[in-house]
Amino acid sequence: MRHTSGHEWLSVYLFFDGWIYAPDCDRVLLEVAEPFVRRCQAQGWISQYFFIRYSEFGPHVRLRLLGAPEVLGGDVWPALVEHLRDHNPEVRIDAKPEAPGVPPRPEGQPVRVTHAARVEYDPETDRYGGPHALLVSERAFQISSDTAYALIARMGAERSSRLGKGLLAMVILIHLFAESREDGSAFTQMYSTNYLRAVAREEGGREALLDAFDQGFSSQAETLMEYVDAVWQAMDDADPLSDTLDAYADGMRGIRDELRALAAQGRVLAHGEAAPDWKRAWQPLLPSYLHMMNNRLGITIQEESYLGYLVTRALGRPAEALRAGQPG
Structure with a gap:
């Protein structure tokens, strides 16, 4: 796809023999994708990049690299092929797996990228607020x-380490956009409920999950309250959290300010029309920002719904309000 800068996106699917929400995928990201991205940046080959985890056609990382077409074709792609073959000489280039499931891997063997396919990037322009907000x-x-x-590089082996980092990132982003505890809690209630519907379509299933969520919250309520409160207060007071989280907050604060300026010019679209005010500009965007951050951290949709539930409860919405799906 041609970018407004004249650059293009090279989109490559890196298929591997593991699960997308597990350390298998983390290793592909840290040992294969990230080193190549940093090389491209050091060489000046790309101006932007991003990745997501995906399972369609089989577990894979979608790596998108933005650069001049002649550089992508003449430097980046050949270098990526060489890089992949260094990690697995048997990798199949410009191919997808024949079966969509997780490929078998010999016991004790490290995860491998088995296939790499170039697939055109089709941006979700409507989802991300129209052409200006998409950029x-x-x-x-x-x-x-x-x-x-x-964050992945510092994760412990236990699942709670992954979820804890997701919770931190979620609170930071909600604070930046919602700005008040009341608005943040109302937003996360909607967010959690929508993802709950995605994983439990039947009412009985949703009730069972909410019961499980509530029990999980009740068993660690004091700790979670303190955890969320500490991050929220640090954001209120502009106190440092960590180098990584501070860089994330600073970067996303700049994104928020860019979007706010676009919204004031009527250039952020909501449901195909210019958003009439800032709140109605950011509210359709933030769920996708949160979801894709959780995706990158290897958090499942059910876990994501649970994190939203935790933040909602911690910011002050009672359990009954979440069950009713409306403000309490």
Whole structure:
């Protein structure tokens, strides 16, 4: 796809023999994708990049690299092929797996990129607020990807480490856009409910998950309250969190300010029309920003719904309001 800068996106699907929400995918990101991205940046070959985890056609990382067409074709792609073959001499280039499931891997063997396919990038322009807001969102994707690389590199083996980092990133982003606890809680209630519907389409299933969520919250309520409160207060007071999270907050604050300026000019679209005010400009965008950050961190949709539930409860919405799907 041709970018407004005259650059183009090279979109490559890196298929691997593992699960997308597990350390298998983390290793592909940290050992294959990130080193190549940093090489491209050091060489001046690309101006932007981002990645997402995906399971369609089989587990893979979608790596998108923005650069001049002649550089992408003459330097980046040949270098990527060489890089992939260094990691797995048997990797199949410009091919997808024949079966969509997780490929078998010999016991004790490290995860491998088995196939690499170039697939045209089709941007979700409507989802990200129209053509002007999309360009800002693509810059947000890089900030999110950089942060995910840094957080994944510091993850412990336990699942709670992954979820804890997702919770931190979620609170930061909600604070930047919602700005008040009340608005943040109302937003995360909607967000969690929507993702809950995605994983439990039947009412009984949703009730069972909410019961499980509530039990999980109740068992660690004091700790979680303190955790969310501490991050929210630090954001209120502009206190540092960590180098990685501070860089994420600073970068996404710039994205928010760019979007706010576009919205004031009527150039952020909501449901195909110019958003009439700032709140109705950011509210359709933020769920996707949160979801894609969770995706990059390897958090499942069910876990994502749970994190939204935790933030909602911690910011002050009672359990009954979440069950009713309306403000309490």
